[in-house]
Amino acid sequence: MKKNPITYPYILWMVIFTVVPLALILVYSVFTMDSSGIGFTLQHIKRVFEPLYLVVLLRSIRLAVVSTVICLVLGYPVAMILAERHLSKKSILIVLFVIPMWMNFLARTYAWMTLLEKNGLINTALGAIGLPAINILYTDNAVILGMVYNFLPFMVLPIYSVLRKIDSAVIEAAEDLGATPVTTFRRVIFPLSLPGVMSGITMVFMPAVTTFVISRLLGGGQYTLIGNLIEQQFLTTRDWGFGSSLSFILMIFILLTMGIMSRYEKDNEGGGLW
Amino acid sequence: MVIKLLKRMYTLFIFFFLYAPILILVIFSFNNSKSRAHWDGFTFKWYAELFHDQQIMTSLYYTLLIAIIASVVATVIGTAAAIGIHNMRGIQKTFTMNITYLPVLNPDIVTGISLMLLFIFLNIPTGFITMLLAHITFNLPFVILSVLPKLKQLNNQIFDAALDLGASPLTAYKKVILPQIMPGVVTGFLLAFTMSIDDFVISFFTTGSGVSNLAITIYSMARRGINPKINALLTLMFVSILLLLILINNRMSREDERKEKLT
Amino acid sequence: MKKTARGVLSCVALTILVLALAGCGGQKKSTLKVYNWGDYIDKSVLESFEKQTGINVIYDEFATNEDMYVKLKAGGSDYDVAIPSDYMIRRMISENMLQPIDFNNIPNYQYIDERFKNLAYDGKNQYSVPYMWGTVGILYNKKMVSEPVDSWRILWDEKYKKQILMLDSQRDAIGITLKMLGYSLNTKNQKELDEAKEMLIKQKPLVLAYVGDEVKDKMIGNEAALSVVWSGDAIFMKKENPDLEYVIPKEGSNLWFDAMVIPKNGKNKKEAEQFINYMCSTEIAYKNADFIGYSTPHSDARKKLPPELTSDRSVYPEKEDVKNSEVFEDLADSLPLYDKIWTEIKSK
Numbered sequence: 017m018k019k020n021p022i023t024y025p026y027i028l029w030m031v032i033f034t035v036v037p038l039a040l041i042l043v044y045s046v047f048t049m050d051s052s053g054i055g056f057t058l059q060h061i062k063r064v065f066e067p068l069y070l071v072v073l074l075r076s077i078r079l080a081v082v083s084t085v086i087c088l089v090l091g092y093p094v095a096m097i098l099a100e101r102h103l104s105k106k107s108i109l110i111v112l113f114v115i116p117m118w119m120n121f122l123a124r125t126y127a128w129m130t131l132l133e134k135n136g137l138i139n140t141a142l143g144a145i146g147l148p149a150i151n152i153l154y155t156d157n158a159v160i161l162g163m164v165y166n167f168l169p170f171m172v173l174p175i176y177s178v179l180r181k182i183d184s185a186v187i188e189a190a191e192d193l194g195a196t197p198v199t200t201f202r203r204v205i206f207p208l209s210l211p212g213v214m215s216g217i218t219m220v221f222m223p224a225v226t227t228f229v230i231s232r233l234l235g236g237g238q239y240t241l242i243g244n245l246i247e248q249q250f251l252t253t254r255d256w257g258f259g260s261s262l263s264f265i266l267m268i269f270i271l272l273t274m275g276i277m278s279r280y281e282k283d284n285e286g287g288g289l290w
Numbered sequence: 291m292v293i294k295l296l297k298r299m300y301t302l303f304i305f306f307f308l309y310a311p312i313l314i315l316v317i318f319s320f321n322n323s324k325s326r327a328h329w330d331g332f333t334f335k336w337y338a339e340l341f342h343d344q345q346i347m348t349s350l351y352y353t354l355l356i357a358i359i360a361s362v363v364a365t366v367i368g369t370a371a372a373i374g375i376h377n378m379r380g381i382q383k384t385f386t387m388n389i390t391y392l393p394v395l396n397p398d399i400v401t402g403i404s405l406m407l408l409f410i411f412l413n414i415p416t417g418f419i420t421m422l423l424a425h426i427t428f429n430l431p432f433v434i435l436s437v438l439p440k441l442k443q444l445n446n447q448i449f450d451a452a453l454d455l456g457a458s459p460l461t462a463y464k465k466v467i468l469p470q471i472m473p474g475v476v477t478g479f480l481l482a483f484t485m486s487i488d489d490f491v492i493s494f495f496t497t498g499s500g501v502s503n504l505a506i507t508i509y510s511m512a513r514r515g516i517n518p519k520i521n522a523l524l525t526l527m528f529v530s531i532l533l534l535l536i537l538i539n540n541r542m543s544r545e546d547e548r549k550e551k552l553t
Numbered sequence: 554m555k556k557t558a559r560g561v562l563s564c565v566a567l568t569i570l571v572l573a574l575a576g577c578g579g580q581k582k583s584t585l586k587v588y589n590w591g592d593y594i595d596k597s598v599l600e601s602f603e604k605q606t607g608i609n610v611i612y613d614e615f616a617t618n619e620d621m622y623v624k625l626k627a628g629g630s631d632y633d634v635a636i637p638s639d640y641m642i643r644r645m646i647s648e649n650m651l652q653p654i655d656f657n658n659i660p661n662y663q664y665i666d667e668r669f670k671n672l673a674y675d676g677k678n679q680y681s682v683p684y685m686w687g688t689v690g691i692l693y694n695k696k697m698v699s700e701p702v703d704s705w706r707i708l709w710d711e712k713y714k715k716q717i718l719m720l721d722s723q724r725d726a727i728g729i730t731l732k733m734l735g736y737s738l739n740t741k742n743q744k745e746l747d748e749a750k751e752m753l754i755k756q757k758p759l760v761l762a763y764v765g766d767e768v769k770d771k772m773i774g775n776e777a778a779l780s781v782v783w784s785g786d787a788i789f790m791k792k793e794n795p796d797l798e799y800v801i802p803k804e805g806s807n808l809w810f811d812a813m814v815i816p817k818n819g820k821n822k823k824e825a826e827q828f829i830n831y832m833c834s835t836e837i838a839y840k841n842a843d844f845i846g847y848s849t850p851h852s853d854a855r856k857k858l859p860p861e862l863t864s865d866r867s868v869y870p871e872k873e874d875v876k877n878s879e880v881f882e883d884l885a886d887s888l889p890l891y892d893k894i895w896t897e898i899k900s901k
Contacts (some may be wrong), residue, residue: 021372022370023373023374023375023378025368025370026367026368026370026430027371027386027389029426029430030390030392030427032408032505033405033408033423033424033426034389034392034393035392036408037401037404037407038392038396038404040404041403041407051678067891067901068897071900072896072900075900090304093300094300094301097297097300097301098301099543105539108538108539110480111475111535112305113485113536114484115528115531116308116309116311116312116486117533118483118487118488118527119315119488119524119527119528120488120505120520120524121488121490122505122508122509122516123315123508123516123521124311124315125311126326127310127312127315130314130326131311131314132311133771133774135774137314141398153351154761154762165307168304168308169481169484170481173436173477173480174435177439177440177473177474177476177477178438178443181473184490197675205339207501208820211438212439215431215436218391219394219432219435219481220392222391222394222395226395226396226397226398232307233767236501236760236761236763236764237721237762237763237765238757238760238762238763238899239899240896240899243397243399245896246397247397248723248892248895250502251399251402251617251619251620251622251623252619252723252724252888253888253889253892254888255889255892258528258889260400263292263396266395267392270395271395272406274391275384275796323793324793325770325773325774327769327770327771327773327774327793327794328773328793328794331722344596345596345612402624406624406629407627409626410628414628416630494616494620495623495624498629499586499613499630499631499632500586502613506614507614509591509616510591510592510615510616511592511614512616512765512766512767513591513766514590514766514786514845515592515593515770526755
């Protein structure tokens with residue numbers, strides 16, 4: 017087995033700046049600290065599994081899954097088109113893809129409101145050509161739109177970078193052997209791009225579960241999401257024990273799901289996330 | 291032909307989707323009213339006010355500085371780490387990958403407060419350096435997740451072939467592996483920069499007095515309404531990035547032409 | 554490619570070096586670290602203070618009371634002056650996070666209206682000097698609401714289905730509901746809170762959205778008929794859209810204050826008091842009140858403001874207008890109770 021000294025700086029970094037701090041905060045989930053000393057408790061962890069909070073968790077996961085799927089469906093063709101171009105303009109186009117995300121998030125989301133509002137620009141435009149107004153703002157659709165908008169580049173870029181390098185000889189070979197474009201895509205291109213797709217899914221799904229500002233601003237704060245709940249515990253309620261229990265359980269849950277997913281993938285493709 | 295047109299239109303649609311809100315930002319930077327709710331005439335006054343706002347200028351400076359340093363450092367460490375992780379097997383790999391997911395997975399508030407606790411615990415005064423360390427930390431996974439797929443694509447024999455031909459492992463990495471995974475590295479850098487330039491929560495909790503980035507300034511403004519000065523600033527940022535891109539693009543195509551002439 | 558990479562790296566190295574060097578020199582001048590809400594001061598005031606006293610001001614901003622609290626509580630920052638709100642001041646006092654102010658060093662304190670001294674959050678007036686104040690009330694659009702508005706009940710009127718904007722803040726939303734029901738907005742009584750919860754769940758189908766800071770643009774843009782807002786913002790909104798009107802409901806409301814305090818971690822108490830005194834001088838208090846547009850507790854500064862503003866009783870309510878209103882107290886151990894209620898409402 018090869019030694020990997022090249023990862024040591026990284027592992028050291030992550031242990032100091034991720035594992036240790038996380039341990040510092042997760043301590044709150046099972047220990048209570050008061051004047052009488054330090055005690056062990058499972059009440060916070062138990063509380064996470066109350067139906068009230070499970071509803072919140074499931075809702076967040078559902079929204080994140082839907083957004084991830086839409087990002088993939090919208091993003092994959094874009095990545096393909098961008099990767100196809102035989103120009104030096106390719107890299108410029110890919111930069112153009114992320115620039116909108118460099119503008120402040122809050123300002124961008126406010127701009128979306130200007131577009132989507134009842135008296136917003138989209139409805140004004142629809143009215144001008146005699147079409148009925150649409151009502152998107154303050155629905156789940158607006159939340160999903162916001163998530164897709166903010167996470168799309170995180171899906172497109174990794175897929176693009178993988179597709180760019182797929183040997184055109186492989187594709188031509190498939191076509192020569194009589195494969196239709198659909199078959200070529202299904203049997204050759206897509207499987208080869210799978211590592212990029214997995215990275216994209218990871219980078220969209222994971223942050224999407226815990227985001228909540230989008231749902232607060234575009235969804236009208238109608239529903240508490242898990243990220244919201246966690247933030248509330250750390251700031252408003254000052255219940256760090258419950259807050260860190262929530263994030264702890266969420267962490268375990270998602271890592272396990274990812275683990276199972278990649279195990280399944282490994283059987284089929286080899287490689288994958290783990 | 292039809293397919294080509296469809297592709298064109300689809301790309302256009304996606305770019306329109308991405309740029310629609312940016313267009314709104316730009317338009318409202320010229321709005322006379324402080325509210326984005328109605329148009330109240332054309333003005334340049336927000337631009338004038340922007341240049342007199344020392345605080346916004348300072349936070350812009352810190353934002354760019356931190357974003358550049360953090361994404362460069364994260365790209366270097368992250369690319370190396372990705373190569374190492376790629377060579378790992380079994381439990382070792384599982385462990386490292388799960389650590390990698392943590393900053394992506396955790397809500398910003400948890401990452402932010404936990405890092406703040408760490409810095410206080412280690413007695414490091416919060417400020418520029420601590421904010422930078424935090425940014426590098428949450429940037430790293432994005433670099434790794436971008437580089438890993440490229441490595442999986444790689445033909446492992448190339449590396450061995452280079453070694454057989456007498457290259458040292460370092461040279462082999464530099465001359466053989468790196469060029470192959472470059473698109474992934476660039477992608478990783480871009481995503482890291484994107485994360486860094488627009489982070490509020492983690493930055494807020496890890497910075498100290500006197501150092502603030504644009505996101506902190508803008509979020510703090512929200513209670514009183516985001517000042518159109520911010521729209522003016524974002525417009526200027528946007529325009530200068532576009533100009534820079536056009537400049538680079540022109541130079542690149544000129545180089546291409548020169549190469550073509552040579553051949 | 555390689556050349557650019559090297560160029561970028563050396564640039565980075567150089568900037569780090571420059572920054573490190575810049576950090577070393579010039580520590581002679583005394584400094585003052587101020588922590589305030591965003592856009593909540595006329596910046597020229599800071600400059601004139603620096604010029605007059607020779608004190609170097611480091612000025613930072615926060616977005617919410619809670620954000621500020623977590624940072625100060627953790628002990629990593631050493632601000633000399635902060636400007637939190639009432640309930641947060643109460644909490645900070647009870648957690649021993651503030652230094653008592655020596656009012657002998659703040660002669661300008663005499664200009665603060667007697668009405669605003671010794672309030673519940675700082676009963677003996679040892680720790681805080683009020684900066685801005687206001688109420689929470691209903692802002693409505695006269696074109697959409699023709700009946701007289703004087704009670705919180707209108708926010709439960711079916712007629713205005715999907716035209717109501719509620720505040721997305723557990724304390725405020727539950728607080729006004731308690732007021733409507735005739736209870737104290739600082740209650741810790743489970744039965745009263747359950748009643749408020751039922752009301753809010755009943756109200757939810759009528760609510761267009763639970764909003765925060767973006768409410769201003771919504772109301773100006775005629776997006777909703779009724780909303781719950783802070784009086785300070787109401788002044789701005791009324792100016793931008795003359796159809797809007799603000800009322801303090803008869804059941805009473807929340808009286809809020811943002812006040813200057815000196816955190817325990819601060820190292821420059823003398824300069825901090827100097828700063829607070831400066832902020833209370835008539836000219837400066839006027840400048841800030843004029844810039845921010847909120848109501849000032851400074852009686853002389855108020856006289857300098859335009860009379861049409863200061864005579865508006867929704868902006869500067871008299872004592873009898875707010876006789877049912879209360880100041881928020883720190884809920885301490887009952888906070889999780891409020892949080893749970895809020896989550897229950899928001900998961901329905």
